[in-house]
Amino acid sequence: MRLSLISLVFVFIFTLPLPATAEPRNLELLKREIRAYVASGEYDREVAAVAKQAAAWIETRVTKRQPGERLAVVFDLDDTLWSSWPDLKVYDFGWNDATWVAWVEAARAPAIRPVQAVYQVTRQLGLEVFFLTTRTERERKATERNLSNIGCCECTALIMQPEGDTRTAVVFKTAERRRLTAEGYAIIANIGDQTSDVAGGFAERAFKLPNPFYLTE
């Protein structure tokens, strides 16, 4: 009787839930998970699905265009119109000013094809294209070279963040879409990979691409 009571106590103690741990997820395991997400093609599939929705919306919206409406589509650049995966992969998701400058200057970011197709649809429909990026003015020449390299150099404006501007991405980008709206553009679609790209309004529809690689606020 006494033994079984002791056994019961042991069973009770060892079946108690473990206390919640404060240890965050292991960084290396998370990197493996992200690499597998890309290598499996799942990332590409999710990007393509969002881009397809955007293209379908743009094509539908154009049919309802009111006389005099200046329809526009806003695209983010990094990991929206083009991929920085080659750079992320080489540096194992690391980031610093020097490697970033080299990557921008190389102007070799490859197009994200499904989003490039959205750009092409937008141009074919005769709509305004705005590129809106937190890349700064000093990166303009290299950014234009990259746009040219992927055949996406026709736009109404490439809007870049001024040097020394300390606003967050979401504040800067929202202010720019507000300005475009005030200038009379109807932004029918806004496409980006960060929540800071698509928050803040001033677009009829926002399309958020996946990006588990980094966060821009």
Ligand SMILES: [Mg+2]
């Ligand atoms: Mg981006």
